[in-house]
Amino acid sequence: MIKILILIISFILGICFDYVGSKFPLRKDKRTFKFSIFTIIIGFLNSVLTLFFYNYYGFGYNFIIGLVLSSLLILIFISDIKYYIILDSPMIISFIIVFISKLVFFDFKTSLLSIIDGIILFIFMLLVGYLGTKLFKKESLGGGDIKLSFIIGYTLGLPLGFTALALSTFLALPYSIYSLISNKEHEVAFGPFLISALWMVFIFSDKFTNLINFLFK
DSSP states (O other): OHHHHHHHHHHHHHHHHHHHHHHTTTTOOGGGOOOOHHHHHHHHHHHHHHHHHHHHHOSSHHHHHHHHHHHHHHHHHHHHHHHSOOOHHHHHHHHHHHHHHHHHHSOHHHHHHHHHHHHHHHHHHHHHHHHHHHHHSSOOSOHHHHHHHHHHHHHHOHHHHHHHHHHHHHHHHHHHHHHHHTTOOSOOOOHHHHHHHHHHHHHTHHHHHHHHHHHHO
């Protein structure tokens, strides 16, 4: 009964994510939203991800964070691929939920240190974006990507956070090479690769931690 309820609620939320990601970036007329096959797929995908985290973690901190990251995954894929825009409001809401979760399941000190980790990754990506802009004479990282790096650092901490940034680069590399070879002029939406890396590192955090320990200790 609980799993059925989870599937229904998460399916409805997935439809809402499609609505937000499709309509809010360009402030389109929100009354013209069309219920399509894609909308059903997004709802189904969110249901599958939610059920996966429930079966894998049960109710608890990791379950909550998993749902937050899955929500961001869907929203960023829709908005950044369609419009090259990452909405601020989902990231702010995600930060608040993760912050409260850290306070409930851990303590204030842990939450504070996590904020510092987020700021460090934010500054790092800000510098990367600045250097990239100077080097290539055009914007290399969007503001949304840089803000998302704060969420990555806050959620994962520094070692895993930098791992997620490195992983996102490898994930984006094949598409970037394809765009370069095909002489495409448009920018590459980096947000989906960032959030995918964050999602993957969170799920397989133990394996990535072991890899970090093997490489640097």
